[in-house]
Amino acid sequence: MRIIPSNYTKTTDLPLKLHISFEAVFEYLESIIQQKNHYLYHAAVKLLEEYKAYPELRLGFEDPKKLEKYNAQIDKLLDILFPEMLQTNEIKAASIPFEFTTFKLSTRFEKLLDDAGDEYRLKLRNFDENNTYILSCAFILGYCYHVNIDFRRPFYYDIPTSTGLIKHYKTLYNGDFFKVKPLANAPEITDEDIHLLLDNFNNIDIWKEKFPPNSYEFKGFGIINLVDATGDQSLTNLKENLLKNDQEAFNRIGESIAKLYNSSTIEFGISSYTRIDHHFEFNRTIENNSFITNKLEVKNNSFESFFCNGIASKVFENKELLAISDIQKYGEQNNLNGFYKALKANHIESIILVPLQLNENLLVLLELVSPKKYELNSINAYKLKDVIPDFKIAVKRFIEEFNNKLESIIQENYTAIHPSVKWKFYEEAEQHLFSIKNNQKIHNLNSIVFEQVTPLYGQSDIKGSSTARNIAIQEDLVKQLKLASAIIEKAFKKYKLPIYNDLIFRIEECLHNIKKGLNSGDENSLTDFLQKDIYPVFNHLKKLDKTLQNDISDYMNLIDDELHVIYYKRKMYDDSVNTLNETLARFIDQKQEEAQEMFPHYFERYKTDGIDHNMYIGQSLVKNKTYDPIYLNNLRLWQLQMMCEVEQIAHHLKSTLPHPLEIASLILVHSNPLAIKFRMDEKKFDVDGAYNIRYEIIKKRIDKVHIKNTNERLTKPGKIAIVYSQSKDMTDYMQHIKYLQSNGYLLNTIEELDLENLQGISGLKALRVTINYSNSLNNTLNEVLKQ
Numbered sequence: 075m076r077i078i079p080s081n082y083t084k085t086t087d088l089p090l091k092l093h094i095s096f097e098a099v100f101e102y103l104e105s106i107i108q109q110k111n112h113y114l115y116h117a118a119v120k121l122l123e124e125y126k127a128y129p130e131l132r133l134g135f136e137d138p139k140k141l142e143k144y145n146a147q148i149d150k151l152l153d154i155l156f157p158e159m160l161q162t163n164e165i166k167a168a169s170i171p172f173e174f175t176t177f178k179l180s181t182r183f184e185k186l187l188d189d190a191g192d193e194y195r196l197k198l199r200n201f202d203e204n205n206t207y208i209l210s211c212a213f214i215l216g217y218c219y220h221v222n223i224d225f226r227r228p229f230y231y232d233i234p235t236s237t238g239l240i241k242h243y244k245t246l247y248n249g250d251f252f253k254v255k256p257l258a259n260a261p262e263i264t265d266e267d268i269h270l271l272l273d274n275f276n277n278i279d280i281w282k283e284k285f286p287p288n289s290y291e292f293k294g295f296g297i298i299n300l301v302d303a304t305g306d307q308s309l310t311n312l313k314e315n316l317l318k319n320d321q322e323a324f325n326r327i328g329e330s331i332a333k334l335y336n337s338s339t340i341e342f343g344i345s346s347y348t349r350i351d352h353h354f355e356f357n358r359t360i361e362n363n364s365f366i367t368n369k370l371e372v373k374n375n376s377f378e379s380f381f382c383n384g385i386a387s388k389v390f391e392n393k394e395l396l397a398i399s400d401i402q403k404y405g406e407q408n409n410l411n412g413f414y415k416a417l418k419a420n421h422i423e424s425i426i427l428v429p430l431q432l433n434e435n436l437l438v439l440l441e442l443v444s445p446k447k448y449e450l451n452s453i454n455a456y457k458l459k460d461v462i463p464d465f466k467i468a469v470k471r472f473i474e475e476f477n478n479k480l481e482s483i484i485q486e487n488y489t490a491i492h493p494s495v496k497w498k499f500y501e502e503a504e505q506h507l508f509s510i511k512n513n514q515k516i517h518n519l520n521s522i523v524f525e526q527v528t529p530l531y532g533q534s535d536i537k538g539s540s541t542a543r544n545i546a547i548q549e550d551l552v553k554q555l556k557l558a559s560a561i562i563e564k565a566f567k568k569y570k571l572p573i574y575n576d577l578i579f580r581i582e583e584c585l586h587n588i589k590k591g592l593n594s595g596d597e598n599s600l601t602d603f604l605q606k607d608i609y610p611v612f613n614h615l616k617k618l619d620k621t622l623q624n625d626i627s628d629y630m631n632l633i634d635d636e637l638h639v640i641y642y643k644r645k646m647y648d649d650s651v652n653t654l655n656e657t658l659a660r661f662i663d664q665k666q667e668e669a670q671e672m673f674p675h676y677f678e679r680y681k682t683d684g685i686d687h688n689m690y691i692g693q694s695l696v697k698n699k700t701y702d703p704i705y706l707n708n709l710r711l712w713q714l715q716m717m718c719e720v721e722q723i724a725h726h727l728k729s730t731l732p733h734p735l736e737i738a739s740l741i742l743v744h745s746n747p748l749a750i751k752f753r754m755d756e757k758k759f760d761v762d763g764a765y766n767i768r769y770e771i772i773k774k775r776i777d778k779v780h781i782k783n784t785n786e787r788l789t790k791p792g793k794i795a796i797v798y799s800q801s802k803d804m805t806d807y808m809q810h811i812k813y814l815q816s817n818g819y820l821l822n823t824i825e826e827l828d829l830e831n832l833q834g835i836s837g838l839k840a841l842r843v844t845i846n847y848s849n850s851l852n853n854t855l856n857e858v859l860k861q
Contacts, residue, residue: 075149087287095134252294380412527692539683
């Protein structure tokens with residue numbers, strides 16, 4: 075007899091004093107011998123006589139270890155409860171309740187445990203050891219006091235098979251072979267006690283007071299039966315995962331389906347299709363989860379040539395479930411079409427297709443696939459009927475979440491609706507939706523305008539970017555022409571054709587023009603000259619001469635595939651600009667998070683040859699907050715300090731760039747509040763009103779302005795220019811400058827400058843301050859540079 079000891083840790087005595095006894099079996103045998111014509115009469119007489127030698131089996135014992143002592147006797151005695159004919163059918167065992175020791179297992183039960191492996195331990199899945207005491211008390215209430223308490227929950231054993239599949243078995247308990255009675259130390263249980271206990275399930279102290287440890291005797295044993303509930307459990311788990319709102323649960327659907335089909339090889343996929351006019355097309359929404367559309371075959375086929383007429387009609391038009399049990403046979407009957415090739419590429423031999431019509435134009439196919447022929451077929455396809463409605467709910471949610479993510483990405487990356495002002499857009503959208511919901515006159519979406527906001531503008535432009543880029547292009551073109559000329563010169567020396575000398579002359583002419591200066595269109599003209607006149611000669615020379623062939627190959631390897639010119643110096647420049655821009659943008663974005671915490675404001679930044687940024691602050695921009703001018707003053711100080719730090723980053727980055735770059739920074743101060751309006755056509759905010767346009771004009775022209783009566787540009791590396799028109803602004807910024815000088819951001823020199831008049835604009839002034847590059851970098855700046 076196989077004995078499986080308890081896998082639970084006994085932390086305290088139970089109210090039940092467990093007395094293992096087989097008295098119920100002896101009483102049954104004695105009832106048999108009262109009937110002399112019973113077919114088991116002689117066997118019962120013989121067994122009772124034999125077991126007079128083992129009185130302890132009837133009287134009982136408390137030590138579970140004695141199960142080993144009487145192993146053979148108990149095994150033989152319980153044979154009457156384990157008929158030979160049912161040994162391989164029933165999953166049954168004798169057990170000690172609340173002790174969880176199991177013995178005398180049926181043959182089928184033992185086979186399950188053998189297949190599970192040596193490491194497996196028999197343990198209830200959803201049993202809470204901490205509640206064992208209370209559950210045993212509730213058991214006593216029901217048995218001794220006939221209190222109808224439905225405290226029992228279905229318990230399950232999860233037992234792995236030899237193939238690794240986990241099967242689920244529900245436990246059923248037979249209580250015909252034991253008795254429970256109170257002992258001398260058991261308190262009397264009144265109706266009032268019962269009512270108290272019913273309202274205090276989790277109060278262990280009350281239960282121990284009414285049912286002290288070892289106050290009741292359990293005498294006998296129990297019989298447990300296991301029922302294979304894998305299908306029901308898999309169906310339940312499948313429905314739970316379908317209804318859960320998380321990606322992990324959605325990913326577990328395949329595992330649940332495999333268990334539903336008692337298979338470790340069945341997998342689950344989804345593909346989606348869009349109806350356009352009167353035909354379907356492949357949809358990429360959930361392509362990566364599909365076994366049908368995730369291979370190249372689908373990209374080279376139209377919908378009509380990919381699927382056969384049978385699938386198109388039954389699945390897509392009639393929305394009927396379809397099973398194909400032999401993919402090879404299907405392919406032979408349908409000219410090895412794209413559908414067949416896609417499945418074969420995924421090593422699929424049988425499939426079930428379940429169509430779900432989500433809306434008029436969107437159909438989703440559930441794909442159950444197996445690498446085995448006939449494992450999926452039209453008979454077991456009907457197992458899915460009960461869960462198709464849940465599938466539909468889950469897939470709808472999946473599609474909605476996918477679309478929400480798309481919208482989030484679009485809003486984050488392509489539109490200018492800053493988080494600080496989204497509330498205004500939501501308010502307007504809600505008005506629109508409510509008018510539709512309540513069948514009112516449709517509320518047209520109004521323009522989004524924020525009145526009385528103060529602008530702040532700043533820029534950190536790469537100094538001399540146009541000149542530097544042109545020089546880089548020139549150097550690449552000169553190098554390219556010289557290499558081409560060298561090849562033609564070798565050809566002329568060897569073959570003495572005058573046409574080669576003519577080409578050398580024309581190349582020299584191009585070189586002379588490019589060295590004088592790069593004009594618009596020069597790069598295209600040069601490319602055309604090379605394509606039409608030089609490269610045909612190169613193709614001829616490659617066939618003619620092995621040495622020249624190698625030279626031409628080396629030349630062509632230096633040519634960029636897209637630009638068709640040498641892209642070396644310019645790439646160094648472009649890479650440097652990209653690195654500088656990305657680093658500065660990342661830093662400004664990090665600093666903006668801090669600034670938004672101080673007081674919400676509108677912010678946008680964009681990359682050109684450097685970084686420009688716009689900010690607006692004011693009462694109309696915020697909801698449920700009170701604006702005060704101190705927040706404008708604070709934001710101006712923050713901006714100036716941030717610009718100092720941007721200069722520090724650019725300065726320390728300069729030595730690490732392939733092409734050294736410098737920036738020149740500028741801040742435009744505008745104290746008069748203005749209005750900004752969201753331009754629906756451009757999906758961005760812009761100033762509103764003719765008077766406010768003056769501010770935009772200044773922004774566009776200010777970076778090229780000169781100091782009055784000089785040829786000196788206002789912006790220059792190592793300095794920050796602060797442009798203003800009102801003396802009050804100068805006073806405010808002088809305070810900020812002195813503060814930053816005291817903290818080591820700026821040197822003590824301050825220039826007060828008058829600026830030349832711009833077209834239609836006069837009276838602009840500027841302060842210019844010098845960055846203190848010797849100031850040590852703080853931790854934030856160092857982190858940005860490391861990134």
